Amino acid sequence: MHQPKHPLRRQRLRGPRARKRMTWQRRGRYFYLRFIRLQGSPDAIARGLAVGAFAGMFPIFGFQILFGVFLAAWVRGNKLTAAAATWISNPFTYLPLFAFNFRVGQWLLQAKEFEFGQLQQLHWQELLALGPNFIATWLAGCFVMGCLAGVIGYIVGLWLILRLRQNHSSRQGKG
Numbered sequence: 001m002h003q004p005k006h007p008l009r010r011q012r013l014r015g016p017r018a019r020k021r022m023t024w025q026r027r028g029r030y031f032y033l034r035f036i037r038l039q040g041s042p043d044a045i046a047r048g049l050a051v052g053a054f055a056g057m058f059p060i061f062g063f064q065i066l067f068g069v070f071l072a073a074w075v076r077g078n079k080l081t082a083a084a085a086t087w088i089s090n091p092f093t094y095l096p097l098f099a100f101n102f103r104v105g106q107w108l109l110q111a112k113e114f115e116f117g118q119l120q121q122l123h124w125q126e127l128l129a130l131g132p133n134f135i136a137t138w139l140a141g142c143f144v145m146g147c148l149a150g151v152i153g154y155i156v157g158l159w160l161i162l163r164l165r166q167n168h169s170s171r172q173g174k175g
Helices: 008-012 016-020 026-036 040-054 064-074 077-087 094-109 122-130 132-174
Strands: none
Touching: 008 094, 040 064, 040 077, 040 132, 064 077, 077 132
């Protein structure tokens, strides 16, 4: 007699490593459900996302998460969402993000004394040795882009959490 193939049975035949491995689809579903089930109002979650994106725009490596969580506590936002949103800047995006922030600061402050081409070869200590004008230019760009990221993060986050929760609750009502 032929037995129908069952997904768990196939995994058992592949060995213990196959059971431990999650598929991308399962991971996506897991993070979707975690996002839907976040504690707090949609407004608090969106505030956490906004301040986390704001904190992520600053070059305070290692302290961005602490800064984001502090800001989330201050504005009564979701601290977990704030910590996650600081990863807008990560090892893959540091260089282009902070270079862009520096350019924005140059444009805002009309600071023409620094040529970005020569700055790309400098190390962290040499960048700080350029003085307060360089740091002010950089931080001005980070602040403006952080404000923009915060506003966009709040609007998109609020819309997204409201929509996802509504879709999730309507599906729960059907089943």
